[in-house]
Amino acid sequence: MLLLSIGLLLALVTSIFAIQNSVVVPVKFFTWASEASLVVVILASAFLGAAIVGCVAFFRQVRWSVREWEMKSRLGRLEAEIKKLQEKEAKAQSQAQIPAQGQAKPPGEVQGLKGPGY
Numbered sequence: 001m002l003l004l005s006i007g008l009l010l011a012l013v014t015s016i017f018a019i020q021n022s023v024v025v026p027v028k029f030f031t032w033a034s035e036a037s038l039v040v041v042i043l044a045s046a047f048l049g050a051a052i053v054g055c056v057a058f059f060r061q062v063r064w065s066v067r068e069w070e071m072k073s074r075l076g077r078l079e080a081e082i083k084k085l086q087e088k089e090a091k092a093q094s095q096a097q098i099p100a101q102g103q104a105k106p107p108g109e110v111q112g113l114k115g116p117g118y
Contacts, residue, residue, distance in 0.1 A: 018042035
């Protein structure tokens with residue numbers, strides 16, 4: 001809201017300045033030459049500048065929107081991969097907790113020894 005207010009204030013000041021300076025001036029651009037009212041020159045320049053800034057802002061917004069979409073897509077893929085790995089880890093842990101027959105016992109349980117002090 002603050003930027004909009006500042007923009008409107010600058011547009012008002014520019015318009016007042018242009019209207020108070022209504023002299024006819026020569027305008028040259030490369031090989032083209034003409035005479036125009038200073039009001040027209042000032043307002044056309046301000047409009048052209050605003051249009052250029054608007055185009056730059058629009059393309060920047062499009063670029064950031066595309067990047068945001070790419071990042072959200074990547075985040076979804078990574079979250080799915082994390083979930084898959086967590087499920088795989090849980091399955092591996094559950095299989096490790098159920099010793100199979102003939103599987104070696106931990107070192108402390110061999111020959112009835114339990115713990116570091118035996």
